[in-house]
Amino acid sequence: MDSKLLKKEKLLPLLDELRKEFLLVAPVEEDALLFYRPVESVAEIKLGSGRSVVPPKEWFFPQAESLYRYSTEGGGLVLEETLAATPAVLFGIHPCDLRSFAVLDAVFLQEPVDRYYTLRREKTVIIGISCTAVCPECFCSAYGISPVEGTGADVHLSEVGAVYMVEVLTPKGKELVARYQEFFEDQVAGVAEAKEARKETLSGQFTVRVTVDGLPAKLGSLFDHPYWEELSRRCLGCGICTYVCPTCHCFDITDVCRGFEGKRFRCWDACLFRDYTLHTSGHNPRHALYQRLRNRFFHKLKYNHDRYAIEGCVGCGRCVALCPVNIDIREVIATVRGLGE
Ligand code: SF4
Numbered sequence: 001m002d003s004k005l006l007k008k009e010k011l012l013p014l015l016d017e018l019r020k021e022f023l024l025v026a027p028v029e030e031d032a033l034l035f036y037r038p039v040e041s042v043a044e045i046k047l048g049s050g051r052s053v054v055p056p057k058e059w060f061f062p063q064a065e066s067l068y069r070y071s072t073e074g075g076g077l078v079l080e081e082t083l084a085a086t087p088a089v090l091f092g093i094h095p096c097d098l099r100s101f102a103v104l105d106a107v108f109l110q111e112p113v114d115r116y117y118t119l120r121r122e123k124t125v126i127i128g129i130s131c132t133a134v135c136p137e138c139f140c141s142a143y144g145i146s147p148v149e150g151t152g153a154d155v156h157l158s159e160v161g162a163v164y165m166v167e168v169l170t171p172k173g174k175e176l177v178a179r180y181q182e183f184f185e186d187q188v189a190g191v192a193e194a195k196e197a198r199k200e201t202l203s204g205q206f207t208v209r210v211t212v213d214g215l216p217a218k219l220g221s222l223f224d225h226p227y228w229e230e231l232s233r234r235c236l237g238c239g240i241c242t243y244v245c246p247t248c249h250c251f252d253i254t255d256v257c258r259g260f261e262g263k264r265f266r267c268w269d270a271c272l273f274r275d276y277t278l279h280t281s282g283h284n285p286r287h288a289l290y291q292r293l294r295n296r297f298f299h300k301l302k303y304n305h306d307r308y309a310i311e312g313c314v315g316c317g318r319c320v321a322l323c324p325v326n327i328d329i330r331e332v333i334a335t336v337r338g339l340g341e
């Protein structure tokens, strides 16, 4: 791994140069909330930002996207490809969201490969950024993620005094740094140590310590436990927890047709919704809300681990912060660990 320095005052000029060559997607503030959006000017970027409301996965896996158009005019069938991806830089991604890309990769990059996700992934350079504070709902450390961890980024920035320590982590990152080398300087003594010290400080700021050791096996014996029904009495089935989750990846496919012209698109779906598992016959294997809520926690804390050898939660805390009835995955984990079989 190569390390460089970037003076703080050079960050926006660098991003401005990148914007001329790439579509620059970065954190912006809308109605006092953070989102990752393509920016036309670097003045729009919210630097030093915390967690976005909607995770940056939406850049690779949009909330709604067209898959193709079709026409049946004249009795035939003409399909028109709508797949397109612009070379992009995704800037300002925090460690938990960086890990979420590995979770999504395990799903979308495996055979059968998802072409839409793959193309965007290939054409995007990811610039990660270390956290400067730990939110009350964060618990990424439970999954071995540190607030200054750059794994998953091509280039990762950590603020240290008046500079950013720049970790060049992949060939894509190396190419980017080489191309814009005039912005970077060589690493100097003390910066890496200062980053480590920041890691120690931030690691002491987690308000809740969460342990997930042995959880997948433990859950395996609790499928029929009455706890899930009790927990679901609070749940509204609103699906907010799935929509804001950086690792949720379920989608629905729908056709919109007018006359002979049509469009097939996909949009995010949520396992908390009754229709999610509703069969055409009318049978629903998860007809009760407790079954759907249980499925969500099993998917995050067991199924993903069993299927892909990576946890389905990254401890970002979004669902903790936004659930309208305060269902807190950290409390669920602690309760499950204490339950008898
Ligand atoms: S956000 Fe809370 S209330 Fe809404 S579906 Fe998720 S757990 Fe239930």
Ligand code: SF4
Pocket (backbone or CB within 6 Å): 241, 244, 245, 246, 247, 248, 300, 312, 313, 314, 315, 316, 317, 318, 319, 320, 329
């Ligand atoms: S389950 Fe909650 S805490 Fe875990 S990754 Fe999803 S939104 Fe974040």
